[in-house]
Amino acid sequence: MCAAFDLATLRRQAPEVEWLDDEAQRKRASRDFSWFSPVLKRALDCARAEAVARPADQSQALAVIAACARQGVPLTLRGAGTGNYGQCVPLHGGVVMDMSRLDRILGIADGVVRVEAGARLADIDTAVREHGWELRLMPSTYRMATAGGFYAGGFGGIGSIRYGSLEEPGNVLAAKVAPMTARPEPIEVRGMAVRDLYHAYGTNGVLLELEYALAPCLPWVERLYTFAAFMDAARFGHALAHAAVDLRLLTVLDAPIPPLIGLEGKVPDGQCAVLMVVSRTGVEVADALAAQGGGHLAFEQDHAAAFGTARSLIEYTWNHTTLRALRRDQAITYLQSDFPPGQALELVEAMRSRYGAEVLMHLEFLRRGNVPSCAGLQLVRYRSEARLREIIAEHRAAGVYIADPHTWLLDEGGRSNPGQMALKRRFDPHGLLNPGKLTTDGYEGLKP
Numbered sequence: 001m002c003a004a005f006d007l008a009t010l011r012r013q014a015p016e017v018e019w020l021d022d023e024a025q026r027k028r029a030s031r032d033f034s035w036f037s038p039v040l041k042r043a044l045d046c047a048r049a050e051a052v053a054r055p056a057d058q059s060q061a062l063a064v065i066a067a068c069a070r071q072g073v074p075l076t077l078r079g080a081g082t083g084n085y086g087q088c089v090p091l092h093g094g095v096v097m098d099m100s101r102l103d104r105i106l107g108i109a110d111g112v113v114r115v116e117a118g119a120r121l122a123d124i125d126t127a128v129r130e131h132g133w134e135l136r137l138m139p140s141t142y143r144m145a146t147a148g149g150f151y152a153g154g155f156g157g158i159g160s161i162r163y164g165s166l167e168e169p170g171n172v173l174a175a176k177v178a179p180m181t182a183r184p185e186p187i188e189v190r191g192m193a194v195r196d197l198y199h200a201y202g203t204n205g206v207l208l209e210l211e212y213a214l215a216p217c218l219p220w221v222e223r224l225y226t227f228a229a230f231m232d233a234a235r236f237g238h239a240l241a242h243a244a245v246d247l248r249l250l251t252v253l254d255a256p257i258p259p260l261i262g263l264e265g266k267v268p269d270g271q272c273a274v275l276m277v278v279s280r281t282g283v284e285v286a287d288a289l290a291a292q293g294g295g296h297l298a299f300e301q302d303h304a305a306a307f308g309t310a311r312s313l314i315e316y317t318w319n320h321t322t323l324r325a326l327r328r329d330q331a332i333t334y335l336q337s338d339f340p341p342g343q344a345l346e347l348v349e350a351m352r353s354r355y356g357a358e359v360l361m362h363l364e365f366l367r368r369g370n371v372p373s374c375a376g377l378q379l380v381r382y383r384s385e386a387r388l389r390e391i392i393a394e395h396r397a398a399g400v401y402i403a404d405p406h407t408w409l410l411d412e413g414g415r416s417n418p419g420q421m422a423l424k425r426r427f428d429p430h431g432l433l434n435p436g437k438l439t440t441d442g443y444e445g446l447k448p
C-alpha cells in the first residue's frame with residue numbers, strides 16, 4: 001500500500017482517463033506469468049495496485065504520469081502482462097497504467113515500422129506483411145504481447161537465430177519516452193542510446209512509441225524432425241545454425257518433453273524433437289544434415305498458414321514449452337541459460353548427464369553478437385528453493401551463464417547496465433517508476 005495514494009485527486013487531475021478500482025480489476029492488472037516460478041508465485045501473489053488507469057491516447061497517458069508524479073504515487077506500466085519475472089507486478093501498490101489502448105501503427109517505410117507502445121506484435125506483423133516485411137524478433141507470446149512490453153521486459157525468441165536479441169544494435173532504432181515528472185515532456189531517444197531502455201522493466205521512462213527494424217518476408221516452412229539420441233539432435237541443431245540457411249526458429253527438445261507439451265501425436269515415444277521455421281530454400285540442407293545424424297522428418301506445415309494460430313510450432317517453443325509442460329505437471333519450473341559458443345555442446349552434454357530427469361534439456365539456438373550460439377530453457381523438476389538455487393550455482397560454476405528467472409530484481413536477473421541507471425536518474429528522479437525492481441532504487445530488499 002502506498003502512503004500517498006488518493007484516487008479522488010488522481011481522477012480530478014486526469015479526468016478524461018478511465019480509472020478502475022474494483023478488487024477483481026486491480027488483481028487482474030497486478031499479475032503476470034511469474035507463477036512459472038514457485039519462488040515468485042509465493043512472493044508476488046499478494047501485490048496489488050490501488051487503481052488501474054487505462055489511457056486512450058498519449059495525452060491521457062501523460063496526464064496519468066503528471067498526476068502520479070505530483071502526488072508521489074508509484075506507477076507501474078503494463079502491456080499484455082505476459083512477463084515471467086513479475087516485471088509488471090506493482091510491488092508497492094500505486095497505479096498500474098495499462099498501455100494497451102495506445103495501439104496505433106504510425107508508419108511503415110523502408111524496412112522500419114513505427115508504432116505506439118501498446119500495439120500488439122501480431123497486429124504489427126500483419127500490417128507490415130502487406131508491405132513485404134515481417135518483424136525481425138517476436139516472443140512466442142506475439143499474439144498478445146505489446147511492442148513496449150516486449151522491449152521493456154522481453155529478450156527475443158522467434159527470429160533470434162537470425163537477429164539475436166532486442167539488445168543487438170539495429171533491431172530497435174528509436175523510442176519516444178516520457179519522464180516521470182509533474183510536467184512530462186516526451187523526448188526522442190535514437191541510436192545506441194535507445195538500448196538503455198531495453199529490458200529496464202519500465203523503471204527508467206515510459207515508452208510511448210518505438211521504431212522496430214524489419215526483415216524481408218521470406219517463404220517459411222515449419223518442420224519437425226525426430227532423433228533417437230539427444231546429442232545427435234543437438235549436433236544437428238548446431239550444424240544447421242552454422243549453415244548458410246535462413247532460419248526463424250531452431251529448437252531442440254529432449255525425449256521426455258514432447259509428450260509433456262502435447263507433441264505426442266507428432267513425436268514417437270522416446271524420441272527427441274527438433275522444431276524449426278526454415279526458408280523453403282533451406283529445406284534440402286536441413287534434410288541432408290538431419291540424415292547424417294539419423295534424424296527423420298516427422299511433420300511439416302506452411303508457416304504463413306499456421307502463423308497466428310495455436311497450431312504453429314512457435315507455440316511449442318521458447319517459454320511456451322514451459323507453459324505447456326506446466327499445464328500437465330505443476331511440479332515443473334525452468335532455468336534460463338546460455339552455453340558459451342565453442343564449448344556449448346560439451347557443456348550441454350555434461351549438464352544433461354549430471355541431472356538426468358531432474359533437469360530436462362530444452363535448447364533454443366540463437367545469435368549473440370552475430371555468432372551462432374545456444375540457450376537453454378531447461379525444465380526443472382522443482383523440489384525446493386534451496387535445491388533450485390543449488391542447481392543454478394552448479395551451472396554457473398561449470399561455466400554456464402544463468403539469467404535467473406526466479407527473481408523480480410532486474411539487477412539480480414543479470415540484464416541491467418549502467419546506461420539504464422543513468423537514464424533512471426534522469427527520467428525518474430523520485431524513484432516512482434515500478435519501485436522495488438532494482439536493488440539500488442531505495443526500495444532495496446523490500447518485498448510486497
Ligand SMILES: Cc1cc2nc3c(=O)[nH]c(=O)nc-3n(C[C@H](O)[C@H](O)[C@H](O)COP(=O)(O)OP(=O)(O)OC[C@H]3O[C@@H](n4cnc5c(N)ncnc54)[C@H](O)[C@@H]3O)c2cc1C
Pocket residue numbers: 032033076077078079080081082083084087088099117118138139140141144145146147148149150151152153154155156157158200201202203205206207208318319320323434
Ligand atoms: C508462454 C510464454 C512465452 C514467452 N516467450 C517469450 C519469448 O519467446 N521471448 C521473450 O523475450 N519473452 C517471452 N516471454 C515473456 C513475455 O511474454 C515477453 O517478454 C513479452 O514481450 C512481454 O510483453 P507484454 O506486452 O506482455 O509486457 P508486460 O508483461 O506487460 O510488461 C513487461 C515489462 O515491460 C514494462 N512495460 C510495459 N509497457 C511499457 C511501456 N510502454 N513503457 C515502459 N515499460 C513498459 C512493464 O512494466 C514490465 O516491466 C514469454 C512469456 C510467456 C508467458
